[in-house]
Amino acid sequence: MRSLPSILVGMASCLGRAIAQCPDYSSYSTTQHTPLSSGRYALSYMRPDPSCRTFNSSIVESTISSMESTIADPDLYRLFQNSYPNSLDTAVKWRGYSASNSAEELTFLITGDINAMWLRDSANQMQSYLPLLTADSSTDSLASLYRGVINLQARYVTEAPHCNSFQAPTESGITPQQNQAIPDNFTPPISNTTAFECKWELDSLAAFLEISTNYYEATDDADFFASFGWVQAVQTVLNTTQALLVGTYADDGSVNTSPYTWERQTTAATETLSNSGVGNPVQEGTGLVRSAFRPSDDATIYQLFIPANMMFSRYLDSASQIMATIPNQSTLASQMQTFAASIKDAISTYGIVTDATYGPMYAYEVDGFGSHNQMDDANIPSLLSSPFFGFTNLSDPTYQNTRDFILSKNNPYFMRGPVINAVGGPHVGPGAAWPMASIIRILTSSNDTEITSTLKEIVSSTDGLGLIHESINSFDETRWTRQWFSWANGLFGQMILTLNSTRPEILGESFQ
Numbered sequence: 001m002r003s004l005p006s007i008l009v010g011m012a013s014c015l016g017r018a019i020a021q022c023p024d025y026s027s028y029s030t031t032q033h034t035p036l037s038s039g040r041y042a043l044s045y046m047r048p049d050p051s052c053r054t055f056n057s058s059i060v061e062s063t064i065s066s067m068e069s070t071i072a073d074p075d076l077y078r079l080f081q082n083s084y085p086n087s088l089d090t091a092v093k094w095r096g097y098s099a100s101n102s103a104e105e106l107t108f109l110i111t112g113d114i115n116a117m118w119l120r121d122s123a124n125q126m127q128s129y130l131p132l133l134t135a136d137s138s139t140d141s142l143a144s145l146y147r148g149v150i151n152l153q154a155r156y157v158t159e160a161p162h163c164n165s166f167q168a169p170t171e172s173g174i175t176p177q178q179n180q181a182i183p184d185n186f187t188p189p190i191s192n193t194t195a196f197e198c199k200w201e202l203d204s205l206a207a208f209l210e211i212s213t214n215y216y217e218a219t220d221d222a223d224f225f226a227s228f229g230w231v232q233a234v235q236t237v238l239n240t241t242q243a244l245l246v247g248t249y250a251d252d253g254s255v256n257t258s259p260y261t262w263e264r265q266t267t268a269a270t271e272t273l274s275n276s277g278v279g280n281p282v283q284e285g286t287g288l289v290r291s292a293f294r295p296s297d298d299a300t301i302y303q304l305f306i307p308a309n310m311m312f313s314r315y316l317d318s319a320s321q322i323m324a325t326i327p328n329q330s331t332l333a334s335q336m337q338t339f340a341a342s343i344k345d346a347i348s349t350y351g352i353v354t355d356a357t358y359g360p361m362y363a364y365e366v367d368g369f370g371s372h373n374q375m376d377d378a379n380i381p382s383l384l385s386s387p388f389f390g391f392t393n394l395s396d397p398t399y400q401n402t403r404d405f406i407l408s409k410n411n412p413y414f415m416r417g418p419v420i421n422a423v424g425g426p427h428v429g430p431g432a433a434w435p436m437a438s439i440i441r442i443l444t445s446s447n448d449t450e451i452t453s454t455l456k457e458i459v460s461s462t463d464g465l466g467l468i469h470e471s472i473n474s475f476d477e478t479r480w481t482r483q484w485f486s487w488a489n490g491l492f493g494q495m496i497l498t499l500n501s502t503r504p505e506i507l508g509e510s511f512q
Contacts, residue, residue: 022052039075043466054092084493107148116196123207128490154233202291209315247284283368287346302365377425378434417474432471
């Protein structure tokens with residue numbers, strides 16, 4: 001009898017041969033394909049042929065089919081049909097097993113049009129399928145995909161905890177990709193055969209804890225976390241983040257050595273750090289963890305980045321419950337809980353500011369010296385998304401004040417126009433609204449009118465392609481970025497399933 005690893009490797013080999021005959025989705029996703037949807041927007045069918053899909057899930061397929069009778073609008077259904085399975089259809093670049101442990105599943109999940117695996121993106125891509133996740137030991141299950149992503153993320157975190165995106169594992173045989181023609185200068189150094197990019201983003205480590213929490217809470221599979229490299233990775237997470245509590249100056253005024261530095265030869269200010277790669281000064285003793293970059297991969301102005309601290313605190317606490325189930329790890333579990341609580345307290349102390357118009361609200365970034373950045377960005381974690389990832393709740397007055405600000409012209413990155421009105425950010429620039437932020441707006445709203453109007457903007461602004469783009473010009477739907485952005489597509493599908501559970505009547509409306 002062939003071993004399970006041999007079977008999976010054989011399947012991967014066959015899949016590789018089949019995919020070699022399939023169109024490049026980077027090009028495929030830029031043009032329309034029949035049959036078009038029957039609504040006024042005539043949206044393209046964008047799913048690859050079943051033989052060209054990188055992973056096939058029967059439960060996802062049955063969910064897509066069942067939603068056809070629930071979603072009345074043909075364009076809305078086509079957008080769901082295309083977007084929800086996008087990561088499975090196109091982004092499972094390789095699956096296999098660790099060279100050092102034949103039982104350790106690995107999943108290399110690319111972000112879409114960039115052939116690398118981001119910790120944040122891959123965690124969120126898998127989160128799209130959380131409503132369908134159940135305990136399952138089979139290799140063709142969503143649970144297996146989850147385990148493979150978690151195991152590979154644990155390896156990446158242990159090897160390079162300051163990095164945000166990674167090359168394929170050596171077991172895959174995939175050639176490492178070049179990111180920058182001129183190598184970035186950063187410390188601690190990491191080989192470019194391991195990391196695709198090494199921007200220190202606190203939310204990357206939070207994403208590792210998030211996908212771990214999601215899998216555990218859906219499957220109750222505590223044994224999995226005790227079996228491979230998860231405990232070591234979490235210890236690395238603690239060591240790394242606690243070192244980044246340090247301020248710029250010591251008590252005697254001398255300059256502390258920064259645990260992380262970054263410089264890139266670039267003409268974009270958001271792609272490098274000031275002060276020889278250290279960034280702007282940070283006050284000592286705030287209890288907040290520094291982050292050199294945001295989830296948009298843009299540099300922070302003030303490194304005490306509140307949304308990432310929120311997300312890290314929330315998932316460090318929930319992951320401590322996993323750690324508590326593992327023999328001889330009660331001390332580490334307690335350390336995780338204590339650290340999570342201290343960050344939450346620090347956010348209350350340093351992360352809330354009083355605005356003359358909106359009252360008490362969360363700042364986007366602070367430095368501990370009194371300066372703060374009052375804005376929001378589309379990428380998650382954002383201030384707008386804090387109830388989505390479970391740090392705040394919708395009834396929190398401070399959150400509601402913050403939300404009112406974010407969705408107003410007073411937020412410098414809230415894009416307005418006749419096509420779409422949504423938060424953007426400096427990554428693409430003024431005028432470019434991100435549908436991801438529109439989706440989060442829906443998921444954080446209790447107002448049916450707001451939900452339906454925002455949903456209509458999303459449906460009507462895909463330029464006929466029927467996919468969720470990274471950004472769209474708020475005055476011209478034909479000007480967009482990233483035709484293949486799997487995270488945003490999956491998030492749209494996740495939002496539709498949420499509406500089906502909470503407000504099914506909205507899915508019976510027309511969005512023509």
